[in-house]
Amino acid sequence: MTSNRTTTPQPQTAGNLFANLAFNIVIPVLILxxxxxxxxxxxxxxLVAALAFPxxxxxxxxxxxGKLNFFSIVGIISVLLTGGMSLLQLDPKYIAIKEAAVPGLIGLLILxxxxxxxxxVKTILENMQLLNLTLLKEKLSSNGTEQQFEQTLDQATRIIAGSFFLSSVLNYLLAKWLLVSPPGTPAYNEELANMTALSxxxxxIPSTLIMMGAIWYVFSRIPKLTGQSLESFFHEQ
Structure with missing residues (x-):
């Protein structure tokens, strides 16, 4: 079962993180x-009870x-698809295909x-509200490095897209490896639980690390393109 894990990196409080893990992983796994x-x-x-929590x-x-989030919506739809396929007792290979298709499609949309x-990447930077993007744009313009920064954003976008393509492959392999029992049986539910727990x-985690690496790559390029330290672009607290 794919949980609502298809998300871009966003700041989370400890409470939100624990709630996310509890409702998307721990409780469904225990039920299944x-x-x-x-x-x-x-x-x-x-299966119905386990799906209800995520x-x-x-x-x-x-x-x-208070606003629609594309990645959250995709996560919910993905869970519904998994549940629907399982309740209809479709061949587990279709679950594997779906598990690969969702992150693969997201990777394509990112490209x-x-x-x-x-x-x-630009949207992530804006949502993080960490950098003074207006000041950054001014410095890039005065240094004549705006085009180079755009190329940096493009490279980072490709890296993040690659992380979703990696997820696509890993999702498929994990589903094919674990889902071997007929749907509608306790054994199938337990396999679904194992897949959720291992996801x-x-x-x-690997995909998130790659995405964090892409953001750090952008940050590391800012001093080189502006001639100023990264800290000088942080919003004053």
């Missing part, structure tokens, strides 16, 4: 692995933010964004 036998909820209702948490996050006025250390 421990409560999906016929002695408890059974495989069907166990979907509910995703909707709550959207309501709290396309690099050809628009709003590349993803963070195997997929989310």
């Amino acid at each position: 692995s421990k409560l999906s036998t016929d002695d408890y909820l059974g495989p069907v209702w166990g 979907i509910g948490f995703g909707l709550w996050e959207l309501k709290q933010s 396309i964004s690099g050809r628009t006025r709003f590349p993803l 963070y250390p195997v997929i989310a």
Whole structure:
């Protein structure tokens, strides 16, 4: 089951992080692995109960933010697709295809964004509200390095897109490796639980590190292109 893990790097409080892990990973895994036998909820209702937590948490996050977030919506849709395919008892290979298709599509959209006025990396920098982008633009303009900075953003965008393509491959391999039992059985739910539990250390963490590396690459280029320290562009607290 894909949780709402398809997101861009955003600042999170410790409370939000723990809630994210609890509702997207821990609770669904416990339900799928421990409560999906016929002695408890059974495989069907166990799956429904497990899906309810990440979907509910995703909707709550959207309501709290007060605005639509593309990546959050994709995460919710992904969970719904996994649940729908499982409840319809489709061949697990379709789950694997879906697991690969979602991050692959996001990676493609990120590449396309690099050809628009709003590349993803620039959007991330704006949302982080860490740098004084107006001052940065002025310094780049005075140094005649605006084009070089745009190239840096383009390279970082490609790196982030690559992280999603990596997720696509890893998602597919993980699903093909773990999902071997027929849907609608306790064994299948337990395999889905294992896939969910492994998704963070195997997929989310490496992809997040790559994305953080892309942002750091942009930061490391700023002093070289402006002749000033990175700290000089931080907003004063």
